[in-house]
Amino acid sequence: MSSLNIPMPREQLERIVRQIIWQQITVPLEAPGGATESAYTPNLVVNISARHLHMSKEHLEILFGPGAELTVYRWLYQPGEFASEQLVTVMGPNRKAIESVRILGPLRKFTQLELSATDSFALGITPPVRPSGQIEGTPGCLIVGPKGVVELRQGVIRAERHVHMSTADAQVYGFTDGQYIRLKVNSDCPAVFEHIFCRVHPTFLLEVHLDTDEGNACNLVNATSVELLP
């Protein structure tokens, strides 16, 4: 899925370093007749989601020209999701700007900018913490592309920390879709994150998404182990 024959840019190296694959919970699955036939062991991955945009087709064409498409820069851990090669500048009030913000694909119905708290200070915007997709009443921003400008009326959020998991993962842990759980990160800055939103879907891979501030706060890059807790 993620084997693109392109040179590994610095960003990707950092991403791989940040990716903490860990947790071994082995739950024997009972075969008919009582014999233990196989075991399913979820691999918990905790990744930092740096600032990024999701985008509508309409906005993409304004920013990059009619007929513009997102092209794959790097596949992400969740199947079908990718970081695109398309970069834009986002601007808050008073012309405070952040350059080279990456658009994630595939395209969505609505445009959404996800920032860390530190990013939002730099832009002079105060976005609320929201689950992805819930953008009603959130602040907007200006998006500047090579071919045009979009004045986004709403859609700037600080993404609510969450975990993606398959139905099988949820069964192993005993969690359900929509439940809030906790994440423990063991490092030299250990932390327990409360209020991690569980998103269960058959095609999801087990992955926690924290933002840059959250990842830095617990020194996730140098974590020795991570653990999901009820």
Ligand SMILES: [Zn+2]
């Ligand atoms: Zn996510």
